[in-house]
Amino acid sequence: MADSKGVLICGEFMNGNLAAITTELLGIGRKLANDIGEDLSAVLIGEKVSDLAEEVIRFGADKVYVIESPLLKDYVTDSYVGVMEKLCREVAPNILILGQTSMGRDLAPRLAFRLGTGLTTDCLELSIDPDTKLMLSTKPVYGGNALSIVACEKTQPQMATIRPKSMEPLERDDSRKGEVIAFDAGLDESMVRVKFIERVKEEVEGVKLEDADVVVVGGRGIGGPEPFAQLEALAKLLGGAVGATRPPCDSGWLPPTQQVGLTGKLVTPNLYIGVANSGASQHLAGCSGSKHMVAINKDPEANIFKVCQYGVVGDYKKVLPPFIEKVKELLAG
């Protein structure tokens, strides 16, 4: 694709609106497009999504491709890869960015291989090299112990997925103008080899982990499912939510939907309280965006103390009950 031009982002939705990741993609996409002096386009895929096209323009796009079909109601690999392939072959973007979301994780790699181009996933930062005009993708590797900067030098589109909450959206601008294009993807049911059967919700009630201002996390050291009730009590007092590192979820102490980490939920609370968790890099990748971190752990060498602001070295079974009592008292007073 020698004449590849422009930046293209792939939007996502949440409860009939643009998902936060979409405005984040538009924010970074706009910046990259400005830096290479090209247009920013967005693609919206779904059963009925054209109503949101104007909103995408207000958040920074010059052009919006709308691909609608009842076959695109739910995300299915084959149909989404198929329509994205067709769009990319026709539009020939220079840069293509998706979210490192449930959809993006599945769609982006398969699409990159179909298009024969390079992809860097889970990026925290994207920029343009002032000399080569290539996109530089920064992503955490080795469980967040190191950062890697990657370029896709030979093929287009240069592809990346971005980690949610890592990029700033633009201010919404109602005066912004753009073009909306209905794109005929020529979708054919025979393309779809993986059949969608049903979706099952398992989320716990109460404050959602990803949105919570306070997150109380328990680790392997909690020792079993019952003591999580204490963490629940503390979270409830503070109006927050309870999460866990991978071992408690793998052991079934808490449902997998409450796992915080690289492959679980990504949390960015104002206050994070880690209880009896070592601070494995896999977990920290999911909570390093917390504004303030507190840890209670009996091992003074635990890695969690290297990333938190306040720590208590002690057995949580002895520390947590008086802590909860005092918090209760302070909040009541």
Place this chain on the structure above:
Amino acid sequence: MNLIVCVKEIPDPETPASAFAIDPEAKRAIPAKDTPPVISPFDEQAVEAALRLKDAHEGKVTALSLGAPSAEKVLKHTLSMGADEAFLLNDSLFDDSDSASAAYALAQAIKKVGEFDLIFCGRQAGDFDSGQVGSGIAEILGIPSVTVAKKIDVSDGNARIERVLPDGYEVVEVSLPALITVSNELGEPRYATLKGIMAAAKKTVPVWNAEEIGAEPSKIGAAGARTKRLKLFIPVRESKCEIIEGENDEETAIKLALKLRAVKLI
């Protein structure tokens, strides 16, 4: 049923940050002295997924790894868990593979293994966390892929798969052959039994080079890579943890609560 699992040897992801070091020239981690490399955890769960199907339906499990000669250990581990055979892809021509060239080499090796019903990979390798090789192999072989699986049942030439979603899971169906990437929600992988370890010790792990898998030199290693790592570095972290101390646990706990109140966090 013929089941193939792709596994990767990686530096132990539990290596504490203090023992973690990199070679900025080679743009790779320097293996920590006291922590030997391990099988990537999600790949171990992929082996478990294949073994569960073997337990239920009979069949053969073949493990493949693209890596250094030391990756033989990781393959031996899959044999001791219950895999039937294992092959190591090793050749200096594979050096500096990215996801594209690794997926191509593994796809070539899969063709050499021959018939398969399902291919399993971990959802992502625990070193670069890229999560591309599984989907890439499927694309190269022209078969469907289902990612982040937590439960797999096979009947009448179809696989019924539960895929992990942020708020639960979804159920999909696909006809075989297909490729599945496995997530940790599958559950703990089995331990190797003593019998398994003894049996694995007796098996050899044949090594295949680029020519033996019929790989085109332009598609493997650095030559076949579509991405280039320009830089690898350890980010600077400020670590200023204030340890709250008291005469006893209760006093410490109260001091912590008072501190958090003083800085307006509660």
